[in-house]
Amino acid sequence: MNFSVTEENHIKAIFHLQQGEGTVSTNDLAAELHTKAASVTDMLKKLKAKKLLSYERYKGVRLSVEGKKLALAIVRKHRLWEYFLVDTLQFGWDEVHEVAEELEHISSKKLVEKLDAFLGYPKFDPHGDPIPDSHGKMAVQQQVNLIDLAINKTAEVSAVGSQSTELLELLKHKNIGIGTRLEIKKKFSFDHSIEIKIKNQNAFTISQQLAQVLFVKII
Amino acid sequence: MNFSVTEENHIKAIFHLQQGEGTVSTNDLAAELHTKAASVTDMLKKLKAKKLLSYERYKGVRLSVEGKKLALAIVRKHRLWEYFLVDTLQFGWDEVHEVAEELEHISSKKLVEKLDAFLGYPKFDPHGDPIPDSHGKMAVQQQVNLIDLAINKTAEVSAVGSQSTELLELLKHKNIGIGTRLEIKKKFSFDHSIEIKIKNQNAFTISQQLAQVLFVKII
DNA sequence: ATTTATTTTTAGACAAATCTAAATTTATTT
């Protein structure tokens, strides 16, 4: 079975919003896809007919087994390409998302398998997100939200919760990236901001909003 | 400026049929693109409006300077990806065409330049065709049509004139590929078939049609 | 438990890319 780029993007968006379990609303999907609710409804009917999801009107949507399989295949391609761009072609980790959005729709199965082998079957992409293997299985990473990290435990930034330009700009300014080692010096309960320290730098504070999208691996 | 896959495919087809100079007919384009003449006419009007080509109804079409630039950029991407697939990912040279047809439409300029650098700025793709550089310049290869090769001169197959499944099947059966060394033993003027000999194999004859799509480099 | 607000769907329209069939232009024959 072959699917259009639009169809694949809907499946991917549902997968991300569904986040393991739960049902996804038309409005949330429209926001995620930068489109309108009416367009989403049309597409849901189409994807239901193709048995990629279960959908009853006004009741939200949820991927079928087939749909999840497709979503995982797309996520796999996206993350493998991101790994390739950063690891092989020396892109910065913050400039690969848009390119991978295009590359993830290249259909050749053989290409994906050969690419995976060439890269050495990586388990995590440059943002720290796990790469599904050819059966759709992903490694689980023992990562923790920065908000939840204990004080004075050294940890390494392993993932960021979004790839928005705004976030990447802020991270660049604060000099935080994947692999950055830091520890928490203080937590302020008033606004839930936290003071962090990166080796050889002065401590500084970051907002709750920022801490919530940073994931770290305890070392 | 950004163009759709369909628009790019039309530009590429015109470029190939134009072959340096001359004007291209609607019917030839329709055949090349596996579409209908009426559809081509519609697209030509659109591409003319975008100033990629000059076109007067009933008079054929020819690429503008802008159009040629776009065509060369697409050809560059196609051939770089083919090189990558064969050289880096270990694809067979006869199984990369379809995948490259998809990859050539990925838009990121930075990706192309980084890929080119990673591959070491190759000058020829796995089929022996020259890869345009970032300014659109291609190396000229001293290759000759097999039909024109002198008798008893050893030569190496450097390019094939088409990537059709039918041709590739025949080449596989005859055990001919890029890099194959051979010499011509006899030319038969009756049907213009030629008898060729590959080292350690018995001589055999190939048809004019086949010889005409094989290009060789004299060693 | 009504009213009000929100979400979602339907209805109808539109642009892109395609097609078939008919009309038009150009090329070829006799």
Added chain:
DNA sequence: AAATAAATTTAGATTTGTCTAAAAATAAAT
């Protein structure tokens, strides 16, 4: 040069993905 054939274009229809505006269903609030 008139008749015939071939190539090309136009006209009108179709499919896919999208939209706006109005209607319908569900959720929230008084």
